[in-house]
Amino acid sequence: MRKRSAVALTIVVSIGALAMFFPFLWTIITSISSGAGLSASPQLIPDDPSLSAYAELFDNTPFLQVIANSLGLAIATTVAQLATSALAAYAFSRLPFRGSNLVFAIYLATMMIPIQVLIVPLFIEIKMLGLLNTYVGVLLPGLASAFGVFLLRQAMNAVPRELDEAAKIDGAGHFRxxxxxxxxxxGPAVATLTVFAFMSSWNSFLWPLIVLRTPELQTLPIALAGLQGQYTTQWDVLMAGSVISVIPMVLIYIFAQRYVIQGVANTGIK
Structure with a gap:
């Protein structure tokens, strides 16, 4: 009975994994199918695979600059969120003060506010500060993360406080x-936040679209949207851009997969 259940579960999981992976596989196949368009759907195994779509993408568009823009913003956002979230999480976990639970609850409640509600006031604030069409204007709203504080606070609460007491006896202060x-x-929670923060910034579309006006400053999601107008029927070029946009996220997740799973699991351990 157990063997049958295991086999059935394996089949179901395999079908689910295949269903989730197939769109990405089809994207790769389309990108290497030269001349793939609405009238010529790519085959599962292309007769004449080619990287011409990638060559055209980099030759005719400033795609390399766009990738550098998105990568710089993603790294800056990730570093900023790690720093602010870690410090705030330590304060909530190790430096209790009157009303700290209420402050933490209010801070977490901000996660329920959709970004669309904040777009107009954020835009007015950035405009008054003279930061339109600058990377600083894009970065400011993402310097702190309520989710990051929650994630690291839960992880820090699981660290035995006896270690803190032993360090204090040896003369260590809070920073040490x-x-x-x-x-x-x-570390696992930090790795999890790193992946989530990088992914959020890398895939951000609405806020950079509103703040950045110069084509040279645009990020990857905006450039991909522009490709739909420039290469409307050239699906191989469109899919080549999509594949390039996914590669960094796949690499960072493969590198941190074990830590991500462990970090998410640890947040539920009291």
């Missing part, structure tokens, strides 16, 4: 405890 004891022990 934070840097040498707590942070090394919440």
């Amino acid at each position: 405890i934070f840097g040498t004891i707590v942070m090394p022990l919440v």
Whole structure:
């Protein structure tokens, strides 16, 4: 009975994995099918695979500059969120103060506010600060993350406080405890936040579209949207851009997969 259940579960999981992977596989196949368009759907195994779509993409568009723009913004956003989230999480976890639970609850409640509601006030604020069409204007709203604070706080709560007490006996202060004891022990949660923060910035479309006006400053999602107008029926070029946009996320997830799963699991352990 158990063997049958295991086999059935394996079949179901395999079908689900195939269903999720197939669109990405079809995107890759389309990108290497030269001249693929609405009238010529690509085959599962292309007769004459070619990288001409990638060559055309980089030759006729500033795609390399666009990738550099998105990569720089994603790295800056990730570093900023790691720093602010780690410090705030340590304060909520190790420096309790009157009303800290209420402040934390209110801070988490901001996660329920859709970004569309904040677009207009954020735009007015950025405009008054003179930061339109600048990367600083794109970065400011994403310097802190309520999700990141929650994730790291839950991980820090699982770290035994006896380690803090032993360090204090040896004369360590909060900054030393934070840097040498707590942070090394919440590595999986940090890796999880790194992946989520990088992915959020890398895929961000609406806010960069509103703030950035110069084509040279545009990010990858905006450039991909522009390709739909420039290469309307050249699906191989469109899919080549899509494949390039996915590659960094696949690589970073493969590298941090074990830590991501462990970090998400640890947030539910009290």
